[in-house]
Amino acid sequence: MHAFSCVEDYRLAARRRLTKLAFDYLEGGAEDGDALRRNRDAFGQWGFSPRVMTDTSQTSSKTTFWGRDAAAPMAVGPTGLNGLFWPRADELLARAAADAGLPFVLSTASTSLLEDVRAAVPHGELWLQLYVQQDRRIAESMMRRARKAGFRTLMLTVDTPVHGKRDHDTRNGFRLPLRFTPRLVADCMRHPHWSWQMLMGGAPQLRNIARSVGERADLARHAAMLSRQMDLSLSWDDLAWVRRHWPGEVLVKGILSVDDARQAQAHGADGIVVSNHGGRQLGSTLAPVEALPMIVEALSAGGRGGPAMSVFVDGGVRRGADVAKAVALGAKGVLLGRAPLYGVAARGARGVAGVLELMLGELRTTMQLLGCASVDDLTPQRLARLPALRS
Numbered sequence: 001m002h003a004f005s006c007v008e009d010y011r012l013a014a015r016r017r018l019t020k021l022a023f024d025y026l027e028g029g030a031e032d033g034d035a036l037r038r039n040r041d042a043f044g045q046w047g048f049s050p051r052v053m054t055d056t057s058q059t060s061s062k063t064t065f066w067g068r069d070a071a072a073p074m075a076v077g078p079t080g081l082n083g084l085f086w087p088r089a090d091e092l093l094a095r096a097a098a099d100a101g102l103p104f105v106l107s108t109a110s111t112s113l114l115e116d117v118r119a120a121v122p123h124g125e126l127w128l129q130l131y132v133q134q135d136r137r138i139a140e141s142m143m144r145r146a147r148k149a150g151f152r153t154l155m156l157t158v159d160t161p162v163h164g165k166r167d168h169d170t171r172n173g174f175r176l177p178l179r180f181t182p183r184l185v186a187d188c189m190r191h192p193h194w195s196w197q198m199l200m201g202g203a204p205q206l207r208n209i210a211r212s213v214g215e216r217a218d219l220a221r222h223a224a225m226l227s228r229q230m231d232l233s234l235s236w237d238d239l240a241w242v243r244r245h246w247p248g249e250v251l252v253k254g255i256l257s258v259d260d261a262r263q264a265q266a267h268g269a270d271g272i273v274v275s276n277h278g279g280r281q282l283g284s285t286l287a288p289v290e291a292l293p294m295i296v297e298a299l300s301a302g303g304r305g306g307p308a309m310s311v312f313v314d315g316g317v318r319r320g321a322d323v324a325k326a327v328a329l330g331a332k333g334v335l336l337g338r339a340p341l342y343g344v345a346a347r348g349a350r351g352v353a354g355v356l357e358l359m360l361g362e363l364r365t366t367m368q369l370l371g372c373a374s375v376d377d378l379t380p381q382r383l384a385r386l387p388a389l390r391s
């Protein structure tokens, strides 16, 4: 039995259990992985500047997103193809998020139907991530279904007009629908638990897209094909189209520049996610957490207090301390991408619950050590930019 004392422990366990094909898909970045590495390293540019003797006996990490309570400034972010890591992983992730008091964002490319995810968490806070394919009727159908199922917030992902170049996936022969090449069969034999689960449950499929395409023959193949046919003509004016189909909040995910943040605001978005898609799209970018302060500052200019829109950030969040830093830099909240996936891939439901519990516990400890009794106390004054040490 392994002890899981931090997210890294779950990552190592996930690497042991998953086939190379599945782990590389989970873990990898685009091209040489520069953006991926920078996402993580960027957090190290800031250190904490704690205050002491501040009475942290009643410390709480609670916050609200548009008036709705969350246990912490965190949400489980959208990730596609989760069924590759554990059967019905979307439901497991949603349930663990709801139990922890956090929102769960379901990907367009989910392997569970959004209706099944809702049934798994009748009272959970669910958000839908939207990809827009060339056939707009697919997105419209998905929004209609999600509205009906009581999803509250829409997250329009805009940094994926085409797939990033992921060399490891090419090398592993990763494609949808999965094809059992001799290489994958050999990989499966080295990872019997994963293979047994896939054998029993069937290879994961893009069931959500398939449902919105309509019941047609060879749906899986069709859905896989459509998932690659993004609408490259998508532009800022299309936010009005999204608004017509979505009465709740609309967030734009995948912003890295001040100009685009301003565009989102000008076009009436309720929020943005500063993100480089976990380093999976462009091979080399500024880390989102580096872009965050200038975006927050630009959006706040002229107004009093913080920006009018909610600014979320993701990329490289692996510790509660990272969440504290992001909030201190002006984020309303962070999305967790790979961290909960390590949990579900390592141990299913217990794993995700374990990861979220660890992150919440670390955030609380960090806040207490910083002298912050509430998330409002997490201000830029609690951070110091660290000068490089001479080696």
Ligand SMILES: Cc1cc2nc3c(=O)[nH]c(=O)nc-3n(C[C@H](O)[C@H](O)[C@H](O)COP(=O)(O)O)c2cc1C
Pocket: 025, 026, 027, 039, 077, 078, 079, 080, 081, 107, 108, 109, 129, 157, 253, 275, 276, 277, 278, 279, 280, 314, 315, 316, 317, 335, 336, 337, 338, 339
């Ligand atoms: C395996 C995997 C699949 C992903 N699929 C999607 C997706 O379907 N839609 C989306 O908007 N972002 C997707 N992302 C990006 C995440 O939402 C998030 O931006 C990113 O993972 C954050 O970085 P982190 O993994 O370092 O936390 C995916 C990320 C991973 C790791």
